[in-house]
Amino acid sequence: xxxxxxxxxxxxxxxxxxxxxxxxxxxxxxxxxxxxxxxxxxxxxxxxxxxxxxxxxxxxxxxxxxxxxxxxxxxxxxxxxxxxxxxxxxxxxxxxxxxxxxxxxxxxxxxxxxxxxxxxxxxxxxxxxxxxxxxxxxxxxxxxxxxxxxxxxxxxxxxxxxxxxxxxxxxxxxxxxxxxxxxxxxxxxxxxxxxxxxxxxxxxxxxxxxxxxxxxxxxxxxxxxxxxxxxxxxxxxxxxxxxxxxxxxxxxxxxxxxxxxxxxxxxxxxxxxxxxxxxxxxxxxxxxxxxxxxxxxxxxxxxxxxxxxxxxxxxxxxxxxxxxxxxxxxxxxxxxxxxxxxxxxxxxxxxxxxxxxxxxxxxxxxxxxxxxxxxxxxxxxxxxxxxxxxxxxxxxxxxxxxxxxxxxxxxxxxxxxxxxxxxxxxxxxxxxxxxxxxxxxxxxxxxxxxxxxxxxxxxxxxx
Numbered sequence: 001x002x003x004x005x006x007x008x009x010x011x012x013x014x015x016x017x018x019x020x021x022x023x024x025x026x027x028x029x030x031x032x033x034x035x036x037x038x039x040x041x042x043x044x045x046x047x048x049x050x051x052x053x054x055x056x057x058x059x060x061x062x063x064x065x066x067x068x069x070x071x072x073x074x075x076x077x078x079x080x081x082x083x084x085x086x087x088x089x090x091x092x093x094x095x096x097x098x099x100x101x102x103x104x105x106x107x108x109x110x111x112x113x114x115x116x117x118x119x120x121x122x123x124x125x126x127x128x129x130x131x132x133x134x135x136x137x138x139x140x141x142x143x144x145x146x147x148x149x150x151x152x153x154x155x156x157x158x159x160x161x162x163x164x165x166x167x168x169x170x171x172x173x174x175x176x177x178x179x180x181x182x183x184x185x186x187x188x189x190x191x192x193x194x195x196x197x198x199x200x201x202x203x204x205x206x207x208x209x210x211x212x213x214x215x216x217x218x219x220x221x222x223x224x225x226x227x228x229x230x231x232x233x234x235x236x237x238x239x240x241x242x243x244x245x246x247x248x249x250x251x252x253x254x255x256x257x258x259x260x261x262x263x264x265x266x267x268x269x270x271x272x273x274x275x276x277x278x279x280x281x282x283x284x285x286x287x288x289x290x291x292x293x294x295x296x297x298x299x300x301x302x303x304x305x306x307x308x309x310x311x312x313x314x315x316x317x318x319x320x321x322x323x324x325x326x327x328x329x330x331x332x333x334x335x336x337x338x339x340x341x342x343x344x345x346x347x348x349x350x351x352x353x354x355x356x357x358x359x360x361x362x363x364x365x366x367x368x369x370x371x372x373x374x375x376x377x378x379x380x381x382x383x384x385x386x387x388x389x390x391x392x393x394x395x396x397x398x399x400x401x402x403x404x405x406x407x408x409x410x411x412x413x414x415x416x417x418x419x420x421x422x423x424x425x426x427x428x429x430x431x432x433x434x435x436x437x438x439x440x441x442x443x444x445x446x447x448x449x450x451x452x453x454x455x456x457x458x459x460x461x462x463x
Contacts, residue, residue, distance in 0.1 A: 034352045034427060035109055037366055042081075042114030045364065046371035047148060055147040059133070062140060064147075066129045071151055075379040076124050077117040077363065078131075079146040084112050084138045092356060092426065093138035099128040104438060106363055107356020108138060110426060117148070119363040119439065121379040150376045152444055155338075160184040161303035165322040166242060167192045167221035168397040172435040173343040174307050175390045176382040177442075179228030185301050186225050186235040189290070189322045191269040192217035192399060194242035194259050201404045201411075210260040214242070216398050218269045224396045227389060232274045238293055239270035241285060245321035249463075252287040277301075287325070294329035303338065310342035310443055312461025313365065313372065319346060320463055327450050327460070336451075341378060341442035342459075351429050354441075358433050359387060362441045373458040374443035381439050390436050400431055 032039075047054060053073070057064050059080065084093045093108045095118060106118050123131050133140055160181050164170035170178065170186045178184040193214025203209035218237045225235045240248075241258040248256050257264045266285050270278060280296055283289040308326055309319035323342075347353040347365050354362040362379070382390065394400050405411030422428050449455045 032110070034350055035366075036349045037368060039109040039111050040113040041368060043116060043364065043366055044368050044371065045117070050374060051150065051376050053149045053151075055149070057145050057147050058142075059140065059145045060142050062133050062135075064131045064133070064145060066124060066131060066147065068126065068129070069124065069149070071149075073124065073149040073151050074121065075150040075152065075377050076119075076121045077148045077377075078120050078133075079115060079117055079148060080133075080140060081114065081143055082108065082112060082116050082135070082138050082140060084108070084110075088112070088137035091137045094136050094356060094360070095138065095140070096134045096136065097123060097361075098132045098134075099123040099125055099130065100132075101125070101128050105356065105360040107354075107360055109355055109366075112138065117364040119361045119379055119441075120147075121439065122381055150378070150444075152376050152378045153339075155304040158183065158305055159301065159303045160305045160307060161298075161301055162186045163306065163308040163322055163326055164188040164221065165245075165309060165316070165318040166190050167217040167224075167237065168394070168400055168431075169309075169319070169345055170221075170307075171224060171390070171393045171397065172345050172431050173309075174341075174380075174440055174442075175228055175393050175435075176386050176440050177307065177341070177380045178225070178230065179386065179389065180380075182229055184225075184228075184230055184234065185297075185303065186221070186230060187294075187297055188218075188221040188235075188237040189245070189325075190240045190242045190318060191215075191237060191266075192221075192242050193261060193269070195399065196403075198399060198401075199404050201407065207261050210258070211263075213399070214258075214261070214269055215272070218272050220397050220399070222273060222275075224393055227393045227396065233276065236273045236275040236278050237269065238281070238283065238290070239266040239268070240290060241266070243318060244285070245287075245290075245325070246317040248285070248287040248290065249321050249324065255285050257285070290325050291328045291332065294326055295333055298329060298333060298335065305339050305341055306447070307341040307343065307442065310344050310372075310459070311463070312459055313348050313367075314344040314346050315348040315351070316346040319344075320461070324460060324463070327456070330447060330450060336448040338447045340445040340447055340450075342374070342445060343440070343442055345431075345435075348461075352427075352434070354434055354437060358436045359384075359438060362437045362439050364441075370458070372443065373445065373449075373455055375446055375449070376444040378442045378444050379439045380442070382437065387436050387438070391432065394431055394435060 089111045097104045162170040191214035221237045244256045308323045311320040
């Protein structure tokens, strides 16, 4: 009898160990699936053709001493070599940064190894020249590091135009930037009338569902910027149909219908604008019309900073082609003055970038092989209160809220289980996690650079 009990205990122990190993392996596999690259490889960036100033320093005992800097640099990164410990595959690796006054967090991929860039823009201070770095689930050995500094030229009177492919892209990428400059404009390219069926509990009819979705999202794109101090006169939606820009580009004069509602008149959405800027637009759902619309708005607004997706590193077709249309409009107008601030909301190598928790730092995204083109990099700081405002701006976007299935008890339970599993597996792709950060990051390009064919192809990437 005693031997039988021992056997049962042994079998149960083996089963438990097997289950633990199986679950752990499954979690690690799922976590690794979010990266379309080898996280054990070093990031590859070439700063030789940028305006970066690079200083060689030593990291000793987790501390870096910053020398006295003669210029006012607004963006700074430390190039370091990291290696995750065993628990860095289980718990997300991070580095705690402190200069004696400010404490910040930067996260890395699960299992990360090699060269990474730590955003120390806010930690450069004459009064606090020493930066302490403490790794959690990641090791930082004593090593030579590089301090990479950028100083971005700012127009005397910045006039910012944010090109938003869909309602909410402007808020995700640049709410902090545009809300800190009252002379800002938001131009949303599409009505956002595609994507998931968020409201199918309310609208069972597919066409009615997507008509309402587009209508609500257009309204969002016009009104939400008010939270950032942008008046409705400075926010407009061009009403082009979501997920159709690729087709428009391939046949530039063809009228392309909405994917789900099959309407072809973009004025169905465009008429909801309140800005007088819309009165000069006479568009139809074609590529040629889109480029002309952007030309008209560039002429009217006359921005000196244009914020738009970086086509080469953003995986969403509408994001790529919104900026390509912008480039074509700029070239047709022969504009040369000003700056492009390029962002990515859907990084081509991982939909989960930026990594880590809400409120932490955004640093350089993964990049390998061909170097990205940029003249500079700008890290725009968001104070805590501005981060809180950004939460409300995102929450005001209906499409970023929970699906309407939450209205039922079954829906609440289903959603809670789904969210819990995503957090356990490290699969939280929420924009609240990704966008509400200590900073917003932009690759800066001089507008005149796009006339160089080699540069243009690098910016455009594969299409």
